[in-house]
Amino acid sequence: MNLLELNGITKSFSGVPVLDHVDLEVRAGEIHALAGENGAGKSTLMNIVSGVTPADSGQMLWEGRPVRVRSPRDAMNLGISFVHQELALVPQLSAAENVFLGRHPSARGWVRWSEIHDRASELFQSLGSPIDPRVRVADLSLATRQLIEIARGLAFGARLIIMDEPTAPLTDQDAGCLFRTIGNLRERGVGVIYISHRLKEIFRIADRVTVMRDGRRVLTEDCARMSEDAIVRAMVGVELKERLEGRPASDAKDTEAIRIEGPVDITVHHGEIVGLAGLAGAGRTKLLEWIFGTGRNHAGRIFVNGREVAIRTPIDAIRHGIALVADDRKTKGLVLNASLRDNIALAGSRDVFIHAAQETRAAARLAGELRIKYAGLDQAVQYLSGGNQQKAVLAKWLFAGARIFLLDEPTRGIDVRSKAEIYDLVRALAHDGAAVLMASSEHEELLGLADRILVMHRGRIAGGLAHDEATEERIVRLATGGVN
Amino acid sequence: MRGVLRRLGPLLGLAALCAILGTLSNRFLTVDNLINVFRQSSVNALLSLGQLVVIITAGIDLSAGSILGLSCVVSALLLKWGVPPAVSLLGALALGSALGATNGVLLTKLRLPHPFIPTLGMMNVARGFALVISGGFPISELPSGFRFWGAGSLAGIPAPVIVVAVSCVLFHVFLTRTTAGRDVYAIGGNPVAARLSGVPVDARLILVYALSGLMAGAGAIVLAGRMNSGFPLAGTGAELDAIAAVIIGGASFFGGAGTVGGTLLGALIMGVLRNGLNLMNVNAYWQTIVIGGVIVVAVWVDAVRKRAEERRPK
Numbered sequence: 001m002n003l004l005e006l007n008g009i010t011k012s013f014s015g016v017p018v019l020d021h022v023d024l025e026v027r028a029g030e031i032h033a034l035a036g037e038n039g040a041g042k043s044t045l046m047n048i049v050s051g052v053t054p055a056d057s058g059q060m061l062w063e064g065r066p067v068r069v070r071s072p073r074d075a076m077n078l079g080i081s082f083v084h085q086e087l088a089l090v091p092q093l094s095a096a097e098n099v100f101l102g103r104h105p106s107a108r109g110w111v112r113w114s115e116i117h118d119r120a121s122e123l124f125q126s127l128g129s130p131i132d133p134r135v136r137v138a139d140l141s142l143a144t145r146q147l148i149e150i151a152r153g154l155a156f157g158a159r160l161i162i163m164d165e166p167t168a169p170l171t172d173q174d175a176g177c178l179f180r181t182i183g184n185l186r187e188r189g190v191g192v193i194y195i196s197h198r199l200k201e202i203f204r205i206a207d208r209v210t211v212m213r214d215g216r217r218v219l220t221e222d223c224a225r226m227s228e229d230a231i232v233r234a235m236v237g238v239e240l241k242e243r244l245e246g247r248p249a250s251d252a253k254d255t256e257a258i259r260i261e262g263p264v265d266i267t268v269h270h271g272e273i274v275g276l277a278g279l280a281g282a283g284r285t286k287l288l289e290w291i292f293g294t295g296r297n298h299a300g301r302i303f304v305n306g307r308e309v310a311i312r313t314p315i316d317a318i319r320h321g322i323a324l325v326a327d328d329r330k331t332k333g334l335v336l337n338a339s340l341r342d343n344i345a346l347a348g349s350r351d352v353f354i355h356a357a358q359e360t361r362a363a364a365r366l367a368g369e370l371r372i373k374y375a376g377l378d379q380a381v382q383y384l385s386g387g388n389q390q391k392a393v394l395a396k397w398l399f400a401g402a403r404i405f406l407l408d409e410p411t412r413g414i415d416v417r418s419k420a421e422i423y424d425l426v427r428a429l430a431h432d433g434a435a436v437l438m439a440s441s442e443h444e445e446l447l448g449l450a451d452r453i454l455v456m457h458r459g460r461i462a463g464g465l466a467h468d469e470a471t472e473e474r475i476v477r478l479a480t481g482g483v484n
Numbered sequence: 485m486r487g488v489l490r491r492l493g494p495l496l497g498l499a500a501l502c503a504i505l506g507t508l509s510n511r512f513l514t515v516d517n518l519i520n521v522f523r524q525s526s527v528n529a530l531l532s533l534g535q536l537v538v539i540i541t542a543g544i545d546l547s548a549g550s551i552l553g554l555s556c557v558v559s560a561l562l563l564k565w566g567v568p569p570a571v572s573l574l575g576a577l578a579l580g581s582a583l584g585a586t587n588g589v590l591l592t593k594l595r596l597p598h599p600f601i602p603t604l605g606m607m608n609v610a611r612g613f614a615l616v617i618s619g620g621f622p623i624s625e626l627p628s629g630f631r632f633w634g635a636g637s638l639a640g641i642p643a644p645v646i647v648v649a650v651s652c653v654l655f656h657v658f659l660t661r662t663t664a665g666r667d668v669y670a671i672g673g674n675p676v677a678a679r680l681s682g683v684p685v686d687a688r689l690i691l692v693y694a695l696s697g698l699m700a701g702a703g704a705i706v707l708a709g710r711m712n713s714g715f716p717l718a719g720t721g722a723e724l725d726a727i728a729a730v731i732i733g734g735a736s737f738f739g740g741a742g743t744v745g746g747t748l749l750g751a752l753i754m755g756v757l758r759n760g761l762n763l764m765n766v767n768a769y770w771q772t773i774v775i776g777g778v779i780v781v782a783v784w785v786d787a788v789r790k791r792a793e794e795r796r797p798k
Contacts, residue, residue, distance in 0.1 A: 292680070294679075314681070314682050315682045315684060331676055331677070332676050332677055332680055333680070334674065335669070335670045335674045335678065337740045337741065338670060342666055346670055346678070346682075347681040349663050350663060350682075352663065353661055353662050354662060354663055354666060396681065
């Protein structure tokens, strides 16, 4: 009998279908890998299983009985535990306290410390890791913290543990420890759903693998009967949309706009769009933010228009015509409670007094050119849609006269129409001679836009693909640590 | 529409308060008394303007009252040494600005976790120096050229009121017409985005704390002039009244919002409240209790308003 069975799970967010009649079966004592590109629907599916998000339709069976999971607490009571990517531990408390967080064994309101420590110690031992239950979680490694989360699940009687890319932040050695723990879970008869991009890991630990693409299940198969190639093909799909057709000729010129030397070597020419691919945590955001002058202690040299420049702060970067469209526009891109005009003018106006009339004209012109939908220039940008907010960020950099654009996931979380408009805008920037370095997890958009694609893996450039030789499979292979 | 209400809220509060006090006391709504209210509110209004720019950056300046006390003592001492009033006056302003800038430097360059820390330190240090320098005794009998700024008047308008009016205009221009002023709002709204947009965040923060110190120096001149002495305990707790005025005036503790007009109204509401309670012979102990309640209610209203705005985004 299956421990967990999903039948026809369907979900859409504001009209956009994310999951389309997905089925999934997980057995007790099975390590079940879940693979798929970003946006394939893995996380949404797991959020439905763990009660974070409700499904629109479909059925969930637990040990053969239909169940409704309305909250994370419901899932926990059934025995479903989620080990989050961003760990849900309290760093100031001890390992044992974290294991029993919210459910301290107590007698008439007095915490029974000896019992907490004994039981936590036992759990850690049984997972093959003799952690001192009294040590503060803040002093533990990431891998050990994950183990504590797993122990917490087991302490509450978890029968199914969901892990979302648990090895992403881990070193190889720590990952080895985690794999041993996972093997231990299998022996206990606990089911594990293991989300990972790393195909080698999947073959190392998983019994079966399910591949998802565009909100559907493509296949579920024993790992013994699969190959890495077969999984990549399933993830990418055979009917690859030919976005390369109708793509305008490259505007790349011979003159170099920006060159990075150091741990990574990157050159972007005027008129060129260079794509930056890689898995989450591969270091793309860090790289772009470092170029923009926000990081510290990074070795590396930056050349703008052939001359070496010192960029210590974003102010230096902006002075050299560099713009950063950060990965999170709400926390890094916009002053949400300030007006559209003030946001557009923020980076470009550096005179003592505000030239209000001039700014208003320029902001209105840019808002029109970028087709920002707004009620008034005095409207706070928090009331704009995601796509319009992203355009406001771009308008800010156009107002500031930027010529080198560092784009970090520029279309994340925005609707299809705005995406297309932002693609057109990026093309127009390159056509005007601007240099674009664009990080994206959506391979399609890199394939469609970029003249060249650089693939990052663990902080390094794993390889470069010219536009004509770039395929989704090659990107995935480089990004997952394979050879080109 | 809600923006208008937000702006008018403090004004309606002040009008309602005046109406109530006018009916309770026939001495309240007289020209003499209203001028008196303005005069009594002037020191708080000056400190509030400084506190306003700090609070817009989501900061706080706990040292304003102590800087005022030290500036009082130092300017009085300079006068005693025979320094001309104009120089003594500039000395108070310069000292206040320098101590305020020090707060800003400590906050930004030492990367202290919250402005509470450097300004709390400065609050104690400045007060301590005021007591050390003066030996704990007031320095009195100041020349009339200096006393003018606290006790004099021009065409029937008290000099402190003129100082407040000019300061209000300057602060309003700074906040609404200069890029530095817009930076101040941007830092309070989202410091990360501001930094990534090329706003010199550290320099702006040092500037706002210097401005707060400057206004403490201005408050010192007015207060020393009015009391005809440099009193080392002058301005004890004054920063808290200023913070209250700013918050009552519609600024947000969360940063990014606040106006000069609102802050002035906030200072007047507090002044009117004190004056009215005096006229009704409410004893000073009870006044403290009433004002404490008003502050909490005003901030509660601010929080409710903010929650309501978040719930109805359109």
